[in-house]
Amino acid sequence: MNGAWLEPWHWAVSLLPFEWAQYAFMRLALLVVIFLAPLLGGLGTVVVANRMAFFSEAIGHAAFTGIALGVILGLANPLWSMIGFALLLTLTIAWIRKRGGLSSDTAIGLVMAVTVSLGIVILSKGGDFARYTNFLIGDMLGVTAADVAGLGILTAVTLAIFLLFFNRLLLTSVNPVLARSRTKHPGAAELIFACMLAVVVTCSLPWIGILVINALLIVPAATARNFARNTSEFFIGSVVIAATSGIIGLVASFYASTATGATIVLVAMMLYVITLFIRRREA
């Protein structure tokens, strides 16, 4: 895909009187952040409310095995094997929880231990592991126009599904038994959300990095919880905080020559600490 359709974007951003805005790779990275950070911030509210933080962490780490599968299958782009494996894992965890009666964190811990080790063993065979460290910390410099288009579609589809199931997820977060008495198939809504989360996390990994992806889900939502008194303040707060820290973090990482994902997380953490002191919750 050629990037001609992005010309207006490049032109508009380059009008900004900043050094970073003069670089094409930064303008593309900015687009990725503008899509991805609010998306992760929004999904993060459900991750926090429905206690899925450990699950999303496990999905990120499982990417090791997803990449390894791609290598074994000889795929040019391991993203597809990563997505496929993340979905398989999501269903496996749901199945273990349903069948085995293992408490959820044990089931997830078990699956995560297996997938991380398996992936590392396969990828490190022959001493080649260093080739894959990009996935650990992420890389925002090589964004292409095709990436941006794919991410735009992913964001639109994910948001639509998310908003469709939001009320069911909210009820489940308050009380699963209550949710079952009020809506049909709240469990299915949670499973669909988990699958969607797995896809979004996996697609974000090449840019954000396995090590910090979960923080981008959790920290903005945790920050919004410091002041939110109801669900819309929580959601909108988290989205705004994620977008703000995303943009500030990207620009800061440009000037400081640091990894973008981790820099964004640190900015978000600073906002978290600030909101801790200006809490205004009562209601």
Added chain:
Amino acid sequence: MELPSDTAPTHHGIAPHRCGECCTTLRQVGVRYHGTPVLEDINLHLHCGELTAIIGENGAGKTTLVRCLLGEIPHSGEVHFLDAACRRKDSPVIGYVPQRVSFDREAPVSVLDLFAASLTTSRPACLGVSLSVQGQTIEGLRRTGVSHLMNRRLGTLSGGEMQRVLLALALTPVPNILVLDEPVSGVDHSGREKFYDLLSRLRRQYDLAVLLVSHDLASLARFADRLVFLDRRIICEGPPATVLHDPRVREAFSLASLT
């Protein structure tokens, strides 16, 4: 066609405003958990306008019975819902008040959010609540006298306030059957009395079939129309005066003092 009145027990107390026609029937309902029977041979009729209370010791299967009625767990036997015209209803509206809800008290969820999430799927609560849902919420909360709590966060409510909010939620929309699973455990004595009084009033007002799981024998003696003593199967049932004098019930609840 089978008329529910053929099989309905007639020995219970008279509830005012009873239409006497719509009815929920459980026939030979049984539940096994890993091969062990938890409930066996449950035959029960719930009539509208009537408050039926399930009593029994811990582990007697009270909550399991509630979950059968809610359609949450697989069971043998049959559960039928008949409306006033004796037609089978596959999905009646069941209002459910859970056992003392354990939830994250720090969660940014308001009473209005809870109602919005329950009443509609078309508009996600995270994007604000429509005026019509707000109207329904206020109306629902008024039924239990707690409309002033609409914008409060769930975590800031007292136990009694929370139960009234959950009761209001269960009554919005007005259900065919209202099921309450130990709704006032952890609420003090006067709070419990008030709650039962309210429940009793609402049952008459909306002609509800009410199924209540409770340990409050003293209150039930005054507010329930019928008691069902459960210990994996129905040991005895009938008007409170009869059931509370049954030696098996008196033994289970050490009721020497209650005469």
